[in-house]
Amino acid sequence: MNQASQKYAPPSPLIAADEAIQSLSAFDAIIDVRSPAEYAEDHLPGALNWPVLDNEERHRVGLLYKSSPFEARKIGAALVARNIARHIEAHAEPLNRNWRPLVYCWRGGQRSGAMTWFLGQIGFKSRQLQGGYKAYRAQVREALQAQPAAFDFHVLCGRTGTGKTRLLQTLAGLGAQVLDLESLAAHRGSILGALPDKPQPSQKGFDTLLWQQLCKLDPSRPVFVESESRKIGQVRMPESMYEAMRASEHIYWLEMPEAARVELLLEDYEHFFQTPELFCAKLDALISMRGRERVQGWQAQALSGAWAEVFGELMREHYDPGYERSLAGHYPQLERALRIQLADGSARSLADLAQNLMTIKT
Numbered sequence: 001m002n003q004a005s006q007k008y009a010p011p012s013p014l015i016a017a018d019e020a021i022q023s024l025s026a027f028d029a030i031i032d033v034r035s036p037a038e039y040a041e042d043h044l045p046g047a048l049n050w051p052v053l054d055n056e057e058r059h060r061v062g063l064l065y066k067s068s069p070f071e072a073r074k075i076g077a078a079l080v081a082r083n084i085a086r087h088i089e090a091h092a093e094p095l096n097r098n099w100r101p102l103v104y105c106w107r108g109g110q111r112s113g114a115m116t117w118f119l120g121q122i123g124f125k126s127r128q129l130q131g132g133y134k135a136y137r138a139q140v141r142e143a144l145q146a147q148p149a150a151f152d153f154h155v156l157c158g159r160t161g162t163g164k165t166r167l168l169q170t171l172a173g174l175g176a177q178v179l180d181l182e183s184l185a186a187h188r189g190s191i192l193g194a195l196p197d198k199p200q201p202s203q204k205g206f207d208t209l210l211w212q213q214l215c216k217l218d219p220s221r222p223v224f225v226e227s228e229s230r231k232i233g234q235v236r237m238p239e240s241m242y243e244a245m246r247a248s249e250h251i252y253w254l255e256m257p258e259a260a261r262v263e264l265l266l267e268d269y270e271h272f273f274q275t276p277e278l279f280c281a282k283l284d285a286l287i288s289m290r291g292r293e294r295v296q297g298w299q300a301q302a303l304s305g306a307w308a309e310v311f312g313e314l315m316r317e318h319y320d321p322g323y324e325r326s327l328a329g330h331y332p333q334l335e336r337a338l339r340i341q342l343a344d345g346s347a348r349s350l351a352d353l354a355q356n357l358m359t360i361k362t
Helices: 003-007 017-022 036-041 055-067 069-091 110-122 132-150 164-173 181-185 203-216 239-246 258-268 270-274 276-290 292-303 307-330 332-336 347-359
Strands: 029-032 101-104 127-129 152-158 177-179 222-226 250-255 338-341
Touching: 017 127, 017 132, 055 069, 069 110, 101 110, 101 132, 110 127, 127 132, 132 203, 132 239, 152 164, 152 239, 164 177, 164 222, 164 347, 181 203, 181 222, 250 332, 258 270, 258 307, 270 276, 276 292, 276 307, 292 307, 307 332, 338 347
Parallel strands: 029 101, 101 127, 152 222, 152 250, 177 222, 250 338
Antiparallel strands: none
8 A cells, every 4th residue: 555545544434342432422323233132132322223134134144144155145235235225214314414423233243334334425424333242242241340349338238128229219319329229120139029011131231231320420429229139030240249239348227117118018019919810920939938838828818909918928927037048148247237217118207317328427
């Protein structure tokens, strides 16, 4: 290559994953060109899905590629070109020439390369994520190994129904730093913990949500978090996060009168009132621990509408003993936890306690 061609060579559209992740907010859009199924499992924060191959097309081209790469590329090229044309027709009209998107696929190869080329030919200042989602995922995993150790976690422990989640929400409303792991996992952490209107994220999706949240937190300020075991429903906390919580010097044991706890449980799990059969089906998982006769008794109570009674018995006979055994194993310093009292789940009681917790010197 002569000096003239070197001097006027256009800049590469490629951008390294670490550089891109540090400057995500500088892009006008993040375009994920993978299939909808790949996007649904996990994606870069705020990414839009402009698939250049849909789920069925990707599967079909992938199968053909195993026997004839050349034929697969011919068919794939036509599909990709048609799909890119549709995206440009649907989205490009209101965009000006200074629009600056970040484009990525699985490995930063042909799918994102094709979209980046087309957008560049129009005149948009598009960049292609080098290494694609795979490189981004490696960056997230590496960050999650180091991030948790930087924070001063204040861990809220307490039996089921003592208002730990509501206290976290109240603390957040008053300006405290809060990490709500159950919200990120879309699960309350027990056999009844699945949320009725929100499925859990994939493991990769949970990792991304946790990484995003940790990036927003200030390591110089306390972070309130609820005690959790390694798994929350079907997703697993990074070991670094679990160990950072276990190592906390600030452990609180939240207590609440039994009647108030039952009231909170009735509110938190009222979605089962319309589907008692689903509630009973979930209780089947307790047969091996509590015996068929006992579980069938709880199921009969639920079917008869005796919800306060069944939640009270589940609390006393199953959740409390199991939780305390489990928690003692997860948090060996529990014996020296600061005992805190919550009279009930009212907004006033929660606000008073939250304000007191925020004044504790660290």
